[in-house]
Amino acid sequence: MLPPVEDAILDNNPRFAELSKRLTTAVLNSNGSTKNDPKAKGRAEVKEQLNSRRLTHLKRTLLLSALSTANPSESAPKPSLRRPRVASTSSTQTAPQPPPTTSSLPPDLLDLLTLLPPLLSSETSLDTKTFTLLLSKPPFTSLPDLLPQLSASVSAALISRATLLSRILNTTTNPSFLHRTISSLPTQASSLLTTLSEKKAALVQARADTTRALIQLLQINTAVLSALVRSLEAKHGNIARSLELRAAEVSVNAMRQEAEVGKMLGQVKEAVYTLETRRALERYAEHLRDAKYRVDEGGRGDEGKERVMREMARVYREMGKQMEEVRGDLERLGRA
Numbered sequence: 001m002l003p004p005v006e007d008a009i010l011d012n013n014p015r016f017a018e019l020s021k022r023l024t025t026a027v028l029n030s031n032g033s034t035k036n037d038p039k040a041k042g043r044a045e046v047k048e049q050l051n052s053r054r055l056t057h058l059k060r061t062l063l064l065s066a067l068s069t070a071n072p073s074e075s076a077p078k079p080s081l082r083r084p085r086v087a088s089t090s091s092t093q094t095a096p097q098p099p100p101t102t103s104s105l106p107p108d109l110l111d112l113l114t115l116l117p118p119l120l121s122s123e124t125s126l127d128t129k130t131f132t133l134l135l136s137k138p139p140f141t142s143l144p145d146l147l148p149q150l151s152a153s154v155s156a157a158l159i160s161r162a163t164l165l166s167r168i169l170n171t172t173t174n175p176s177f178l179h180r181t182i183s184s185l186p187t188q189a190s191s192l193l194t195t196l197s198e199k200k201a202a203l204v205q206a207r208a209d210t211t212r213a214l215i216q217l218l219q220i221n222t223a224v225l226s227a228l229v230r231s232l233e234a235k236h237g238n239i240a241r242s243l244e245l246r247a248a249e250v251s252v253n254a255m256r257q258e259a260e261v262g263k264m265l266g267q268v269k270e271a272v273y274t275l276e277t278r279r280a281l282e283r284y285a286e287h288l289r290d291a292k293y294r295v296d297e298g299g300r301g302d303e304g305k306e307r308v309m310r311e312m313a314r315v316y317r318e319m320g321k322q323m324e325e326v327r328g329d330l331e332r333l334g335r336a
Helices: 007-012 014-027 040-070 107-121 128-135 140-169 175-236 238-272 275-298 301-335
Strands: none
Touching: 007 014, 007 175, 040 107, 040 140, 107 140, 128 140, 140 175, 175 238, 238 301, 275 301
């Protein structure tokens, strides 16, 4: 499978994204091979020949395995694994039958079952003279007569192997009907291989999607950590400490100016309210208290009370005017 490319790279490089799309859809296969290969036809022929050779070798291997299994001297049948046998003349399939036992097989057939597997599996080829001499001696001279029984034994061994494989692929099927599913074994095997290939491709795609999602998650995590670092730097960094020191300096200057203004205000009050002014105000206060006492205690008649009240109102107005003038002077001095 072609290696995946990060989405960020494709987004930041539009021309590269276009090239990658063209390569993955029109130029290259999923396994990285080219789609426009001029030698593809020749390779297809070689691949077909290779598949044919593989099929021939597989048939030969199955035949040797069946001969070895059907040989009672090497692999005697077990009671729990009964090798089925299908009658060739019957129009319907019947239940598998057990293979012939050792006592029911002729001696020449037993010799053939013993000699054929090593002879066929031998990697050393015999010359024509030796091979002709070997076939002219027993038990190979009895091969034409024993061929039906030999075929039945080999067929029973093959059907037994196929039944075991069918039992693995069809776990829910009744064991007495497993022989009916033998014919569908190639289709089931092909389906399993196709499903396996699809699952592998889906798994690779899921891994690529997971990798991209992980990269996006790491990018988001990096952005969050960067924002947190900037926030901490803004709160505890050099700029924050500089601003804090400048704010403290401004606060100290404001307190000092407030103290100086309070001191100047006291000096102005002392300059305006001199000793004579304070004494005059005290005399006015005593006069007002006396006038009030006279009104409350010693006033006689309505006319006398009226005169006293008029005098008090006049004195109060004069005192109010003087107080307003003093406040105005203080406010001007404070603003200055």
